[in-house]
Amino acid sequence: MNEVSTKRARCATCLRAQSACICQWITHVVPRAALLVLQHPLEVSNAKNSARLLHLSVVGSALAVGEVFDPAELDALLHADGRVPVLLYPDTPEDANLPASPPFEEMDAGKLRLVVLDATWRKSRKMLYLNPALQQLPRLALRDVAPSNYRIRKAHAPHQLSSLEAAALALAQLEGRGASFQPLLDAFEGFVEQQAAFVPHLNSD
Numbered sequence: 264m265n266e267v268s269t270k271r272a273r274c275a276t277c278l279r280a281q282s283a284c285i286c287q288w289i290t291h292v293v294p295r296a297a298l299l300v301l302q303h304p305l306e307v308s309n310a311k312n313s314a315r316l317l318h319l320s321v322v323g324s325a326l327a328v329g330e331v332f333d334p335a336e337l338d339a340l341l342h343a344d345g346r347v348p349v350l351l352y353p354d355t356p357e358d359a360n361l362p363a364s365p366p367f368e369e370m371d372a373g374k375l376r377l378v379v380l381d382a383t384w385r386k387s388r389k390m391l392y393l394n395p396a397l398q399q400l401p402r403l404a405l406r407d408v409a410p411s412n413y414r415i416r417k418a419h420a421p422h423q424l425s426s427l428e429a430a431a432l433a434l435a436q437l438e439g440r441g442a443s444f445q446p447l448l449d450a451f452e453g454f455v456e457q458q459a460a461f462v463p464h465l466n467s468d
């Protein structure tokens with residue numbers, strides 16, 4: 264390997280430059296629910312993006328990048344292992360342009376797959392519009408964004424949760440009492456501090 268390629272070398276795991284590698288924050292958790300992250304292409308190179316750290320931390324999770332997904336491929340991702348997919352999506356008024364989502368029937372987390380859209384609010388809405396299979400999923404909204412047994416970053420308003428935080432809280436919600444993803448949330452704080460150090464103009468959104 265010559266000097267130039269060494270300087271530009273990327274970490275094969277987190278795909279960031281070696282100098283900005285985030286692998287030290289990977290904290291393995293094994294939720295009972297499966298996790299699928301659908302990442303909007305605009306988020307891939309966003310330094311603040313937490314989806315890859317989420318994917319690397321949650322054992323057995325899948326991450327796919329796209330805005331419009333091939334229906335057959337998306338169907339396979341959603342229903343792998345015969346699990347029932349549920350879309351993490353905020354409680355919003357029914358959208359007249361979309362079919363009503365079916366009700367979410369609570370069941371053992373071991374039978375479920377949490378589907379997380381990693382995108383800005385506008386783009387996640389667009390992903391819903393562009394992928395009919397996502398419209399047909401029951402939706403899960405976070406019941407209580409800051410349950411007393413979780414410590415999440417103070418400066419964060421509920422709607423500003425990162426994908427990692429929202430997914431960790433949703434996985435805990437699906438599993439019920441006793442499930443703790445706090446180690447993952449704690450590691451995430453380190454990730455945030457690292458990004459703040461690298462990006463001086465980091466905004467709080």
Ligand SMILES: [Zn+2]
Nearest residue numbers: 274277284286
């Ligand atoms: Zn890395």
